[in-house]
Amino acid sequence: MLNADHIRKDFPILSRQVNGKPLVYFDNAATSQTPQQVIDVIVDYYSNYNANIHRGVHTLSQEATDKYEAARNTIQKHFNAKHNYEIILTAGTTESINLVAQGFTSLLKEGDEIIVSALEHHSNIVPWQMLCERTGAVLKVIPMNLEGELIMEAYNALLSDRTKLVFVNHISNALGTINPIEYIIEKAHAVGAAVLIDGAQSCPHIKPDVQALDVDFYVASAHKMCGPTGVGLLYGKEEWLNKLPPYQGGGEMIDQVSFEKTTYAGLPHKFEAGTPNICGGIAFGAAVDYMNAIGFEAIATYENELLAYGTQRLLEIEGLKIYGTSANKTSVISFNLEGIHPYDVGTLLDKMGIAVRTGHHCTQPIMDFFKIPGTVRASFSFYNTKAEIDALVEGVKKAKMMLS
Template identity: 75%
Template structure:
């Protein structure tokens, strides 16, 4: 059992008012709020040991380097990577996917196939389109059904010896669907294909075990798991990271530079060109420690309660349609109300202090499938409450009355 009021006290922003009303923050799918321990860690870094890392012999540089590498170890243990050099710090999920897609340009050739799904965020569509345009490979898409689930039988049919990489999200940001990635990884490997998992929406809700999953790449962002913006992680199996060329050139990623030839540093520095987001990497470790202190099993159990309660309450509203009705889903509810644009609902309930996301959620193919302009998305976190859901539902009802 979680002590929700104690947890809420860790997040200073949750005590403020918006438009004169207590803040109800249901936009966790876009970014999470930050606990005081994370805010304090940011201040501590800049106040006490701000310095560039890896290159300096002075004390502050050594302190910063140690903290940064301890955070890398924290992330390694958190996702159960085999080696700490399989943890690459990035600016976020988007950067990690682009890094891998860029690297596969040296592997993919014309006639090969790259497979994604209908449930992907644009960040897991566009980089693969770039790759296919550059190499002549074909982009293959796993279809979805009315419940917002992938059609696994079609995945089986589409998978072939031509498939070189499968890139799918662990959890849909737009619908909350939890995809059967264990099955996808196993079947893809049987055909010799690599697998990248976009874990941006999964890592706030569960603790991935990359060795148990046997995925080749797993990417996520810090800001969705109570950490800072501008930092993320690419996990890659050592053998794959050694195969791929560097994504960027510059300082830190080199072993030796002459005008005739450059040799590259070993992992993980091969993929970490330039001065990194030092504060972000360090504090991401702090955020992961904080979430582990709450406990991911307890988080998942409580968020499932919120999902069930929120779904039940919203179904009370006449004319409301929920998109994404998979039995296996995270605490995300996307919905519309007949005859009302989602933006209008979002604008009115904002005046009542409620933050939700409206629009296509960077998942336009999903919206095209349902033939809608977008949805209202309420995404719950472990610091939200059923009382907030009640406030939210009453606000939606009020908005519906005003706009009907």
């Protein structure tokens, strides 16, 4: 049984005050907080073995290399990749997606089709639009319904032998909807298409098994799952990573260099040009260990309780509407108060020490679908409490009274 009060002691930031009030942090879908155990790993790196990796024979370089590659192995085990070289460490989800999009430039031709969904973050839309501009491929969109769910009948109708790639998020950052990615992957593979799943929002809540999913590419960021910003991963099946050309040129990704010809290193280094975020990669591994020690089943059970409780309490407020009402969703509640701009609500909540996200959440097509400028988004993590949800409800009531 997860003990949130005990877990909260691991997070120094949760004891601070904002505007004279105890911090209530409900912006976890943007960035989760970092436990002391991960902070200690970061401090230890810079205090004791800060050095460049893979290149030095001296002790510090060897220690840093060992720790960095051990983190890669930890991440491989967590996602159940078949090989550790199928885990490419990147600057985050956005870079991971752009790496794949750039690589497919040489693999697509005019008239090929790629499919995204109406629920995507801008980082899983714009790179594919750019890919289409470079190649002449055509972008198709899986539509959504009023509950915030993808319409699978429409997806099936979009698939054809022209479909080469399908890109869908595992969980919507704006609405919390958990998409049926197993079905999406199976149907895409049936027509010979590859699939990339954006796991940025799922990895804090779910432990993905990339082999069981049979997914071709899976991407995620450390800062959504108790790790630092500026580091993430691209999982790719070995055969696909071997097909893609290098994303960037530079040191580390080479085998031999001459002015006449350069040959490239094998996986994973082929895609890891330059000095990486060494400390970030090591801390990413530590964050994965931290979350696994708590247990993802316990996390999911507890966060579902928070979601149910938060939904019930917020709907007690007259004139409050929740966007994203799928029965299969995670601990995200996007809402608006009738006649009140979400930015104004978020500003007043901040004065009460309550951190929420307002705006379109980098999902403008979703907001256009609902014909709204944005939402107030409260996103819960395993270190949040029902008492904090009560504070949010009281804060929203007060904001409504002040703004009506």
